[in-house]
Amino acid sequence: MSLFVTQLTHIDVSLWCSKRGLVGCSWQVDAVLDGELGEDGMLFDFGEVKPWIKRTLDNGLDHTLLVPTQAPGVSVTECHEGLCVRTTTPYPMEVRGPKEAFSLLPWQTVEFDTVAEHLSQQLTQERPENVHRVTLRLSDEAIDGVAYGYTHGLKRHLGNCQRIAHGHRSRLHIFQQGVRQTMLEQQWAAWLDNRYLLEEADITSQDNDFLTCGYRAAQGDFSITLPHSLCAVLPGPTTVENIAAWLAKKVATQSGVTTRIQAFEGINKGAIAMFSPSAAI
Numbered sequence: 001m002s003l004f005v006t007q008l009t010h011i012d013v014s015l016w017c018s019k020r021g022l023v024g025c026s027w028q029v030d031a032v033l034d035g036e037l038g039e040d041g042m043l044f045d046f047g048e049v050k051p052w053i054k055r056t057l058d059n060g061l062d063h064t065l066l067v068p069t070q071a072p073g074v075s076v077t078e079c080h081e082g083l084c085v086r087t088t089t090p091y092p093m094e095v096r097g098p099k100e101a102f103s104l105l106p107w108q109t110v111e112f113d114t115v116a117e118h119l120s121q122q123l124t125q126e127r128p129e130n131v132h133r134v135t136l137r138l139s140d141e142a143i144d145g146v147a148y149g150y151t152h153g154l155k156r157h158l159g160n161c162q163r164i165a166h167g168h169r170s171r172l173h174i175f176q177q178g179v180r181q182t183m184l185e186q187q188w189a190a191w192l193d194n195r196y197l198l199e200e201a202d203i204t205s206q207d208n209d210f211l212t213c214g215y216r217a218a219q220g221d222f223s224i225t226l227p228h229s230l231c232a233v234l235p236g237p238t239t240v241e242n243i244a245a246w247l248a249k250k251v252a253t254q255s256g257v258t259t260r261i262q263a264f265e266g267i268n269k270g271a272i273a274m275f276s277p278s279a280a281i
């Protein structure tokens with residue numbers, strides 16, 4: 001007998017790719033459980049399946065930086081913050097933070113299938129008695145329109161969003177005079193894709209080539225150094241509310257037209273902000 005739960009939860013992570021660099025991801029999680037029925041006629045109560053799997057993911061891989069330790073140019077060492085991950089290709093990057101902010105995976109690349117199998121094995125080991133196997137499937141949200149991935153951290157967040165290198169894959173909707181602006185959406189999503197978003201106050205050093213930002217948060221000390229050209233600096237914390245407001249101002253100022261932005265943070269949630277160029281005068 002098999003039990004399934006589609007779209008059980010989401011995983012928001014960033015992963016390191018030796019071709020694309022830092023990639024922000026939001027994955028939908030579907031689950032299938034194989035096993036025997038208990039006396040209650042159930043394989044496993046839905047009311048327990050969902051919190052069990054979500055809790056395991058939330059306490060593990062979710063909101064971490066996925067590091068394929070066998071990828072070219074990747075090195076991982078211990079440091080006083082916890083772990084230091086360095087990369088060389090396609091660009092040099094250094095991320096430091098507490099160990100729980102990283103998922104070290106002994107592979108050359110991070111792919112849906114291998115991550116899903118890794119999580120399935122973990123859940124299968126921790127399964128209840130009458131469940132024989134747990135199988136997860138991970139997928140990108142199907143998006144009709146543009147999407148972009150970004151990486152960030154929120155130092156004031158008391159949960160795992162404080163981790164300096166976690167990410168999201170998000171839709172972007174831009175409205176002017178009540179109409180979606182698909183050309184602008186394409187331009188801005190392409191500009192934002194695979195960027196690191198940070199708060200100006202967190203910059204600890206910068207020159208023409210590299211930028212370092214760092215902060216102390218509840219889980220420990222974090223820092224990230226990467227090419228300046230891949231960063232977007234916001235005046236405040238990189239919450240989705242501030243991203244929407246910052247983009248609305250940027251697009252409205254550049255186009256000279258009042259602009260409403262619906263910014264998403266991963267799947268099914270986000271913020272809406274509006275800016276009128278006359279407000280800037």
Ligand SMILES: Nc1nc2c(c(=O)[nH]1)N=C([C@H](O)[C@H](O)COP(=O)(O)OP(=O)(O)OP(=O)(O)O)CN2
Nearest residue numbers: 010012058063154157159161166238239240241265
């Ligand atoms: N109002 C806001 N709340 C939160 C923001 C934000 O920008 N505005 N941002 C975050 C974090 O960045 C976090 O990455 C969001 O992750 P999320 O998946 O929503 O958080 P949870 O894991 O707690 O939620 P799930 O139900 O497990 O998906 C947090 N809050």
